[in-house]
Amino acid sequence: EAGVTQFPSHSVIEKGQTVTLRCDPISGHDNLYWYRRVMGKEIKFLLHFVKESKQDESGMPNNRFLAERTGGTYSTLKVQPAELEDSGVYFCASSQDEASIQYFGAGTRLSVL
Amino acid sequence: QKEVEQNSGPLSVPEGAIASLNCTYSDRGSQSFFWYRQYSGKSPELIMFIYSNGDKEDGRFTAQLNKASQYVSLLIRDSQPSDSATYLCAAHTGGFKTIFGAGTRLFVKA
Numbered sequence: 001e002a003g004v005t006q007f008p009s010h011s012v013i014e015k016g017q018t019v020t021l022r023c024d025p026i027s028g029h030d031n032l033y034w035y036r037r038v039m040g041k042e043i044k045f046l047l048h049f050v051k052e053s054k055q056d057e058s059g060m061p062n063n064r065f066l067a068e069r070t071g072g073t074y075s076t077l078k079v080q081p082a083e084l085e086d087s088g089v090y091f092c093a094s095s096q097d098e099a100s101i102q103y104f105g106a107g108t109r110l111s112v113l
Numbered sequence: 114q115k116e117v118e119q120n121s122g123p124l125s126v127p128e129g130a131i132a133s134l135n136c137t138y139s140d141r142g143s144q145s146f147f148w149y150r151q152y153s154g155k156s157p158e159l160i161m162f163i164y165s166n167g168d169k170e171d172g173r174f175t176a177q178l179n180k181a182s183q184y185v186s187l188l189i190r191d192s193q194p195s196d197s198a199t200y201l202c203a204a205h206t207g208g209f210k211t212i213f214g215a216g217t218r219l220f221v222k223a
Contacts, residue, residue, distance in 0.1 A: 004156075033211070042117070042215040043157070043201065056210060091156065099145070102211060104156040
């Protein structure tokens with residue numbers, strides 16, 4: 001069974017550009033989560049989808065970040081326009097239900113120059 | 114105060130010793146607790162989870178939870194060099210949001 005996959009593994013962009021990160025959860029997992037780890041800090045929750053609905057987006061830093069999960073399958077996280085402080089590793093995780101173990105993807109390392 | 118607090122380390126132990134990793138949390142509504150292991154450049158990998166007060170053992174790993182003290186720990190017996198990694202403590206709050214600590218780096222010396 002495939003795990004949580006994220007694409008790209010690494011993205012280098014210039015300040016002001018747009019980047020879209022993709023996450024494919026484990027098949028059958030309704031719950032999908034986005035997290036971010038910036039340099040030297042702890043992993044921070046961004047948002048939580050249940051199927052295609054945003055259950056909790058309290059961790060989204062600002063309106064430059066837009067997450068979608070059309071059809072309740074894969075999810076995208078778009079940053080537009082990117083700023084220097086957006087650099088970090090963006091992790092996606094999925095779980096079968098809200099109380100279940102979350103399985104993490106390998107992450108996307110975003111570098112904004 | 115951070116919601117989940119860990120000593121950043123590094124914690125260095127000799128091969129074969131017991132490594133003790135500690136974590137405290139501030140939200141008394143937290144219901145379940147997780148220990149993840151993360152190798153450099155890799156994704157967090159679940160090691161243990163615990164919901165109830167007391168000890169939970171799985172192979173060389175023992176998780177301990179004390180809700181009254183808001184304290185979670187992970188013991189690694191017979192530590193191996195391959196156990197060298199960053200260990201992340203995490204708590205699920207009532208809203209099932211996962212709050213992570215900053216992680217403790219563990220070095221096991223051969």
